[in-house]
Amino acid sequence: MKKSVVAFSTLAILSSTFVSPALASTYTVKSGDTLSKIAQKHNTTVHDLKQLNHLKTDFLRINQKILTSNSDKTSNDSSVSLKKTKNTTYTIVSGDTLTRIANKHNLTLAELMKMNNLKSDRIYAGAKLIVSKSTTTTTIDLPGSSKPSNPTETPANSATYIVVKGDTLSKIAIKTKLSVAQLKAFNSLNSDFIRVGQKLRLSKSSSSSTPANNDDKVEAPSSGSKVAKLVSEAKKMIGTPYSWAGASPSGFDCSGFIYYTFKKAGYDISRVSSSTYYDMGKKVTSPKSGDLIFFATGSSKAVVSHMGIYLGGGEFIHASSSKGVTITSTSNSYFKSRIIGYKSL
Structure with a gap:
C-alpha cells in the first residue's frame, strides 16, 4: 500500500467589519465550556458572542469553533485579517504504529496523539494523521499592501x-x-x-x-529549570541498589530509574521498557544534559536493553545492575562500544 504525506491549508478571513472595535479570533469549545465561561475568558458578553456567531441558543458542541473579540488588538474598518493554517498529513499503511509514525516525523508519541486528539494508540490503515501544523496571520489594508505577521518568528535584524x-x-x-x-x-x-x-x-x-x-561543550541546565530538577533528582538516588522491575528508592532497574526521576521532576511520563522509551523519543545527534542515552548490552547490537540520563561532558547517570545508581563516562570501555544513540522525550 502506498504511503503518502499531504500538505493542505485552510484560510479564515476575519474582517474588522464583523467585529468592532477589535479583530476576531477563534476559540475551540472544550468539555465543560459554556458561553458564559468563554465570555469571561475573552472579556466579552454572552450577548456579543451569540451575535458574533449567529447563535440562537446557548447550546455548544465540543470542538465547535467560536469567534471571540480579541480585546488587546485594535482595528478599523479599512483592514482585514487573514489566518492561514497549513496541516501536513500522513496516510497510515498496514504495519504502522503511532510510535513509528512519530519517529518518522520527528515527533514524540504524546505530541502526535495530542495533534490528532487521539485517546488511544489504535490506528487503521488508510486513515490520515496530522504530522505537522503551522499558522500564519496576514493583515491587509483596504486599500493597501498586506502585512504578514507571525509572533513566533524572530525579526531579521535580531542577534x-x-x-x-x-x-x-x-x-x-x-x-x-x-x-x-x-x-x-x-x-x-x-x-x-x-x-x-x-x-x-x-x-x-x-x-x-x-x-x-558536541558532547564536551554541552550547556549546563539553568538553575531552577526542569532539566536541572531532573538531574538533581537523579543524583539524589546515587547508591540506590539495582532491583529488577524496581521503580522506587528501595531499588531501580534502568527504565524504572528513568520513570521515577522524570516523574519527580514534573514530567508526564509512563512506566515502560527501555526499548519503548527509545521508540517514543525524538532522535538527538547533539546530546545535551537531560537527554536519554541508550545501549545494546545484550547479544544483539540492534536491541535496546539499557538506558540512562545524559549529564553532559561525556557522563551519564543510570541504574547499573552491578553498582546500582551511579555516574559513568561514555568513554567507559564497556559502554562506549554499546551506545545505540540519544533521544529526548
Missing part, C-alpha cells in the same frame, strides 16, 4: 533566532537573509540538525551564548 517547529536551516537562512553555510559557521554546527527552542547566532560577533553541538 539570535529561536528555532520553532517546522524550521530547517534552509528556511531560517531565507528568513534571516543568511546562507546555510553562514548559519553553520556562526553556530559551530557540524550537521543540519536543529532543535525546537534552540537559539542560533545570526552573526559572528553575536554576544548571545549558544552551545556548540
Whole structure:
C-alpha cells in the first residue's frame, strides 16, 4: 500500500467589519465550556458572542469553533485579517504504529496523539494523521499592501533566532537573509540538525551564548529549570541498589530509574521498557544534559536493553545492575562500544 504525506491549508478571513472595535479570533469549545465561561475568558458578553456567531441558543458542541473579540488588538474598518493554517498529513499503511509514525516525523508519541486528539494508540490503515501544523496571520489594508505577521518568528535584524517547529536551516537562512553555510559557521554546527527552542547566532560577533553541538561543550541546565530538577533528582538516588522491575528508592532497574526521576521532576511520563522509551523519543545527534542515552548490552547490537540520563561532558547517570545508581563516562570501555544513540522525550 502506498504511503503518502499531504500538505493542505485552510484560510479564515476575519474582517474588522464583523467585529468592532477589535479583530476576531477563534476559540475551540472544550468539555465543560459554556458561553458564559468563554465570555469571561475573552472579556466579552454572552450577548456579543451569540451575535458574533449567529447563535440562537446557548447550546455548544465540543470542538465547535467560536469567534471571540480579541480585546488587546485594535482595528478599523479599512483592514482585514487573514489566518492561514497549513496541516501536513500522513496516510497510515498496514504495519504502522503511532510510535513509528512519530519517529518518522520527528515527533514524540504524546505530541502526535495530542495533534490528532487521539485517546488511544489504535490506528487503521488508510486513515490520515496530522504530522505537522503551522499558522500564519496576514493583515491587509483596504486599500493597501498586506502585512504578514507571525509572533513566533524572530525579526531579521535580531542577534539570535529561536528555532520553532517546522524550521530547517534552509528556511531560517531565507528568513534571516543568511546562507546555510553562514548559519553553520556562526553556530559551530557540524550537521543540519536543529532543535525546537534552540537559539542560533545570526552573526559572528553575536554576544548571545549558544552551545556548540558536541558532547564536551554541552550547556549546563539553568538553575531552577526542569532539566536541572531532573538531574538533581537523579543524583539524589546515587547508591540506590539495582532491583529488577524496581521503580522506587528501595531499588531501580534502568527504565524504572528513568520513570521515577522524570516523574519527580514534573514530567508526564509512563512506566515502560527501555526499548519503548527509545521508540517514543525524538532522535538527538547533539546530546545535551537531560537527554536519554541508550545501549545494546545484550547479544544483539540492534536491541535496546539499557538506558540512562545524559549529564553532559561525556557522563551519564543510570541504574547499573552491578553498582546500582551511579555516574559513568561514555568513554567507559564497556559502554562506549554499546551506545545505540540519544533521544529526548
